[in-house]
Amino acid sequence: xxxxxxxxxxxxxxxxxxxxxxxxDEPQAALVxxxxxxAGGNAADAAVALGFALAxxxxxxxxxxxxxxxxxxxxxxxxxxxxxxxxxxxxxxxSTAGSSRPAAVPMLARGLYALHARDGxxxxxxxxxxxxxxxxxxxxxxxxxxxxxxVVAGPLAADPEADRIFFRAGRPLADGAPLxxxxxxxxxxxxxxxxxxDLYQGVLGRRVADAARQAGGSFTIAxxxxxxxxxTAPLTVPAPGPDLVxxxxxxxxxxxxxxxxxxALRANPADDAAATARALAAAARWRQGGIxxxxxxxxxxxxxxxxxxxxxxxxxxxxxNGNAVTCALTxxxxxxTGRIAxxxxxxxxxxxxxxxxxxLSAAIAYNPNVHAFRAAVASSGQEGAPLAxxxxxxxxxxxxxxxxxxxxxxxxxxxxxxxxxxxxxxxGENGSCGWATDPRGxxxxxxxx
Numbered sequence: 001x002x003x004x005x006x007x008x009x010x011x012x013x014x015x016x017x018x019x020x021x022x023x024x025d026e027p028q029a030a031l032v033x034x035x036x037x038x039a040g041g042n043a044a045d046a047a048v049a050l051g052f053a054l055a056x057x058x059x060x061x062x063x064x065x066x067x068x069x070x071x072x073x074x075x076x077x078x079x080x081x082x083x084x085x086x087x088x089x090x091x092x093x094x095s096t097a098g099s100s101r102p103a104a105v106p107m108l109a110r111g112l113y114a115l116h117a118r119d120g121x122x123x124x125x126x127x128x129x130x131x132x133x134x135x136x137x138x139x140x141x142x143x144x145x146x147x148x149x150x151v152v153a154g155p156l157a158a159d160p161e162a163d164r165i166f167f168r169a170g171r172p173l174a175d176g177a178p179l180x181x182x183x184x185x186x187x188x189x190x191x192x193x194x195x196x197x198d199l200y201q202g203v204l205g206r207r208v209a210d211a212a213r214q215a216g217g218s219f220t221i222a223x224x225x226x227x228x229x230x231x232t233a234p235l236t237v238p239a240p241g242p243d244l245v246x247x248x249x250x251x252x253x254x255x256x257x258x259x260x261x262x263x264a265l266r267a268n269p270a271d272d273a274a275a276t277a278r279a280l281a282a283a284a285r286w287r288q289g290g291i292x293x294x295x296x297x298x299x300x301x302x303x304x305x306x307x308x309x310x311x312x313x314x315x316x317x318x319x320x321n322g323n324a325v326t327c328a329l330t331x332x333x334x335x336x337t338g339r340i341a342x343x344x345x346x347x348x349x350x351x352x353x354x355x356x357x358x359x360l361s362a363a364i365a366y367n368p369n370v371h372a373f374r375a376a377v378a379s380s381g382q383e384g385a386p387l388a389x390x391x392x393x394x395x396x397x398x399x400x401x402x403x404x405x406x407x408x409x410x411x412x413x414x415x416x417x418x419x420x421x422x423x424x425x426x427x428g429e430n431g432s433c434g435w436a437t438d439p440r441g442x443x444x445x446x447x448x449x
Contacts, residue, residue: 009040010126015320021435021447022046023418024315025061025380026144029053030444032130033317036122038448043317044072044119045127047325048112050315052131052188055108056181057139059347060148060335061313061380064187064199066090066349067107068312068329069252071234071364071376072119075322075427079371082236083246083364085255086115088229090332092353093219101337102351103217105227106199106208108329113196114229115325128192135345136185141173143442148311149173152334159215161340162347184345200224211341217348235259235293239365239397240266243374247363247389249293250286254328254359256293257283257386258379258393262363263297265394272387272412279386280306283359306383310334310350310358314378314385316418318433318447322426326376326418328360328385361385363393365421372425381415388415396421416441 012035019037024030033050041049047070054062062068067090073083088111090104116124141149149156149172157163157170165181166173173179190204198204205224212219234246237259245262248255260282264275282296284304312330336349362378375396379388388411395411396419411417416438424432437443 101216384415
């Protein structure tokens with residue numbers, strides 16, 4: 001795995017042979033995570049670095065101003081209690097008085113810190129550094145970002161800060177054009193040096209809150225102090241054979257919807273329409289209140305739809321020892337409020353008071369008897385995300401992601417899935433592991449055997 005001539009721990013190339021794998025919607029962020037695995041980091045380390053990198057490379061869907069949710073699985077005996085969920089979904093400030101663009105309270109940094117505090121192995125500041133470098137020195141605008149820019153170019157260009165960063169001579173960045181964000185790099189540097197706490201109860205937090213008000217938001221330093229992630233148990237549903245599938249629990253109710261869709265697909269694998277209907281009905285019923293997720297999954301719920309939902313992005317990470325993390329992140333709207341907090345580089349996420357929450361959807365399959373990893377799936381695609389997760393997991397458990405099998409195909413649209421699976425479990429047969437991102441997207445799946 002490594003020898004006397006290998007680079008020291010913490011440097012890319014420290015690990016040779018099987019590293020694990022990464023699958024994400026944006027290639028440059030995926031390569032950051034792969035680099036962390038190569039340097040000896042575990043899945044949680046790679047996921048933290050990937051989350052911060054997405055704030056630079058795909059700020060339309062992930063950012064310091066936004067939030068998300070993750071599932072984390074510990075390999076071997078450490079996983080005897082199953083995966084845990086880390087929930088840091090965007091939340092509304094205590095008051096929106098005086099707000100022309102209601103912005104969510106930033107949750108990403110604290111959520112990633114909570115994930116790292118529980119399961120990380122490398123110094124946290126080293127995992128912020130890659131994103132800081134990408135922001136300071138620039139990256140080529142990816143096809144994923146350019147596609148999102150095309151959708152909201154008109155409204156986004158109305159913000160002078162966004163116009164300066166994402167446009168050239170009044171036109172949105174082209175695929176491959178240089179994208180530098182020095183103010184965001186400085187904010188990431190402050191987090192790296194002073195710690196995440198500075199964003200939530202220190203000098204940086206006050207500066208961000210003041211800047212957000214200039215951009216039409218209304219959250220305060222008190223809102224930032226109160227913005228705490230939640231570490232809790234996921235929902236679980238049985239899979240074929242000895243495996244269990246863990247999904248994100250509410251308030252990340254795309255996990256509940258994915259579990260409902262998975263149940264429907266197990267009953268009839270060919271009926272995507274029934275699975276979609278059950279998924280959306282489950283989420284709609286949960287949002288009505290007065291019922292537990294378990295009760296929803298145990299019974300039949302009346303058909304119901306949801307309003308137009310915000311965009312998200314997703315990724316999955318597996319390390320060489322069988323630890324896994326899968327996450328879904330969001331700005332609660334493409335580019336959030338469409339405004340950047342001046343001097344911070346932070347795109348402000350839209351408040352849940354202004355937009356319905358997205359269906360954040362991710363799942364991990366594992367064998368509780370031998371404490372081994374089987375598969376990880378995370379998806380995006382608005383109302384299609386839960387079905388994408390369920391269909392991707394069905395595909396993974398059928399062996400479609402094994403290295404001896406064809407790579408996973410596209411899941412039902414409009415969903416897009418990132419999938420990692422080991423047909424013979426991990427720890428164990430790493431040669432049975434495979435990984436893929438949706439072929440219709442612009443992401444990257446990368447690993448090494």
